[in-house]
Amino acid sequence: MKSIRQTIKDKGANVLNVYFTAGHPTLESTPDIISLLAKCGADLIELGMPYSDPLADGPTIQKSSETALRNGQTTRHLFEQVRSARKQCSIPVILMGYYNQMLQYGIPEFLQEAHAAGIQGLIIPDMPMDVYERDYKKLFENNEIEISFLITPMTSEERIHQADRLSSAFVYIVSQSSITGKQGGISEKQIEYFQKIKNMKLASPSLIGFGIHDKESRSIANEYSQGAIVGSAFIRALDGKGELAEKVSNFMEQL
Amino acid sequence: MTNTFSYHVSESGFYGEFGGAFIPEMLYANVEEIRTKYLDIISEPAFQEEFNHLLRDYVGRPSPLYRAETLSRKYGANIYLKREDLNHTGAHKINNTIGQILLAKRLGKKRIIAETGAGQHGVATATVCALMGLECIVYMGAVDIVRQAPNVARMQMLGASVVPAESGSKTLKDATNEAIRDWINNAETTHYIIGSAIGPHPYPDMVTRFQAIVSEEIQWQLKEKTGKDHPDYVIACVGGGSNAAGAFYHFLHDDRVRLILAEAAGKGIDSGHSAATSILGTKGIIHGCMTLLMQTSDGQIVEPYSLSAGLDYPGIGPMHAHLIKSGRASVYAATDDEAMMAVIELSRSEGIIPALETAHALAILDKMTFKKDENVVISLSGRGDKDLNTYIKYLEDHQIPL
Ligand SMILES: Cc1ncc(COP(=O)(O)O)c(C=O)c1O
Numbered sequence: 001m002k003s004i005r006q007t008i009k010d011k012g013a014n015v016l017n018v019y020f021t022a023g024h025p026t027l028e029s030t031p032d033i034i035s036l037l038a039k040c041g042a043d044l045i046e047l048g049m050p051y052s053d054p055l056a057d058g059p060t061i062q063k064s065s066e067t068a069l070r071n072g073q074t075t076r077h078l079f080e081q082v083r084s085a086r087k088q089c090s091i092p093v094i095l096m097g098y099y100n101q102m103l104q105y106g107i108p109e110f111l112q113e114a115h116a117a118g119i120q121g122l123i124i125p126d127m128p129m130d131v132y133e134r135d136y137k138k139l140f141e142n143n144e145i146e147i148s149f150l151i152t153p154m155t156s157e158e159r160i161h162q163a164d165r166l167s168s169a170f171v172y173i174v175s176q177s178s179i180t181g182k183q184g185g186i187s188e189k190q191i192e193y194f195q196k197i198k199n200m201k202l203a204s205p206s207l208i209g210f211g212i213h214d215k216e217s218r219s220i221a222n223e224y225s226q227g228a229i230v231g232s233a234f235i236r237a238l239d240g241k242g243e244l245a246e247k248v249s250n251f252m253e254q255l
Numbered sequence: 256m257t258n259t260f261s262y263h264v265s266e267s268g269f270y271g272e273f274g275g276a277f278i279p280e281m282l283y284a285n286v287e288e289i290r291t292k293y294l295d296i297i298s299e300p301a302f303q304e305e306f307n308h309l310l311r312d313y314v315g316r317p318s319p320l321y322r323a324e325t326l327s328r329k330y331g332a333n334i335y336l337k338r339e340d341l342n343h344t345g346a347h348k349i350n351n352t353i354g355q356i357l358l359a360k361r362l363g364k365k366r367i368i369a370e371t372g373a374g375q376h377g378v379a380t381a382t383v384c385a386l387m388g389l390e391c392i393v394y395m396g397a398v399d400i401v402r403q404a405p406n407v408a409r410m411q412m413l414g415a416s417v418v419p420a421e422s423g424s425k426t427l428k429d430a431t432n433e434a435i436r437d438w439i440n441n442a443e444t445t446h447y448i449i450g451s452a453i454g455p456h457p458y459p460d461m462v463t464r465f466q467a468i469v470s471e472e473i474q475w476q477l478k479e480k481t482g483k484d485h486p487d488y489v490i491a492c493v494g495g496g497s498n499a500a501g502a503f504y505h506f507l508h509d510d511r512v513r514l515i516l517a518e519a520a521g522k523g524i525d526s527g528h529s530a531a532t533s534i535l536g537t538k539g540i541i542h543g544c545m546t547l548l549m550q551t552s553d554g555q556i557v558e559p560y561s562l563s564a565g566l567d568y569p570g571i572g573p574m575h576a577h578l579i580k581s582g583r584a585s586v587y588a589a590t591d592d593e594a595m596m597a598v599i600e601l602s603r604s605e606g607i608i609p610a611l612e613t614a615h616a617l618a619i620l621d622k623m624t625f626k627k628d629e630n631v632v633i634s635l636s637g638r639g640d641k642d643l644n645t646y647i648k649y650l651e652d653h654q655i656p657l
Binding site: 051056062066069074099101151154179 | 277281435436442443542552553556
């Protein structure tokens, strides 16, 4: 299976990474959503591991996490869901979760099982870069699991370079200093920040996420990085009425 | 007499294996700013002068160290109450908010946020914001807004906005989540005044330093009264651990002093309705620090329970996790009922109505044995005004005559 980094390189631009919460709206829907997204043109899947205390997430992802946990979603289910999706498609899958969830599973075990299930990458927003480099980098590499680190408008240049150096998948450009799910337009200040990052000519590819919810915001993300990450907007679409396949294809069309 | 081992925070922000700063990048710049500046700011003479002045003339420090005669007779030892309940706003919480508001001003922040459980930290934050003319937003669990209604009214009276946290168990943990989310959204303008010795480094250490005045006073007050500058026991209730941290601080490396924490057992440690974090907890991350917390094997944080709104936190400050794991501190747990009996007893025998949180520290006296002439200091962290509704309802429900 192709790596995340290679997938982005091969496409070069306009990459679309779609996030949703595993186990939402139902446990069974997760493998189907993955393959539907792949069919409708997504390049990468970011699968959220629902957490009881998602500090960096807005109401939409909070609610989908609550639903998923109420449905009984666990880390073990998640590996099963990806395994099941792998029978239908080969789109790279990235897990996004909080450090505590992986710690409790055991990091070496987690990485092994993730790899065995056909998962390519991880995003762990509250795992410090230093800790990764000191304790886990080798382990990730040995298990062929890629990682992405976040940068924000407040991240110093020095840390941007660190994130660039340590991210083996892509650098995750958080579009604004905020939690997930903001829906407004993109400001001039944000554009300036995107331009600044673009001018830095990072070695790693980068994708812009947080608040990307329509054609317009997606095209800005495409202009200043290799592509966009869409999350809350897709979850809101899943929460709407209708057949799952229809909701996914309608959403992907209007993006 | 002094340990070579340190119980203070390390350069990298750890207490043994606990502590650290496990935060998303969105918070990094803010936390890093505090980390790199707090020690310099706190040690400035002008800061110290303003801090001490406010503690004395505004808070009313030093708080008395009072020998409780009835309790001393009952337990056969010298039981001293460190009267943090007599501070302005009625609890130890104000020591920390005075310190942090002075820090926030020096960091140029215009907007203050806080979380609160019992409402005492919220009131203490609203108070210092009123004093300094800063905007104040307090997050409080929807459940706690009901059970600590008098404190909600006080915060509003002081000009603060109280925002209900509607997620999860709608208590302290969820209020903390909401405050952190607000901070992510308003990182540049806002300082987050955490109310306990929890959160990412340097918060546990910073809060502990601001609360350390409590043990500093105990040292000289006890010396005046007994000729000894150290007690045999210090006992404090622990939610996140700020009053305990303050009461312990100057005795951490004095082996003659036994450090005792009182946790909330709720309806019983094994009842499934408890907040006895160090007993029921395992190592993990909550609100940005590695500590002991109540969680499932899948790493989901468990909702704690205690009748007291200030103790139902699923984690414990990292310094305390380290003190407990290393054997330096011991933990006892008191149930809701035991705490309530202690409330009634202190009210009737000493004429002091304690906060429900504080009552847990009094309740564990029954589980301990003392030698004659031993000096026992209990952190009387707060007064019970805010809990009167809870107390009256409890007495009615249990048909205990008023
Ligand atoms: C009076 C009183 N004591 C104790 C606590 C528990 O907090 P901590 O463990 O930080 O002292 C609270 C918290 O609200 C309180 O109001």
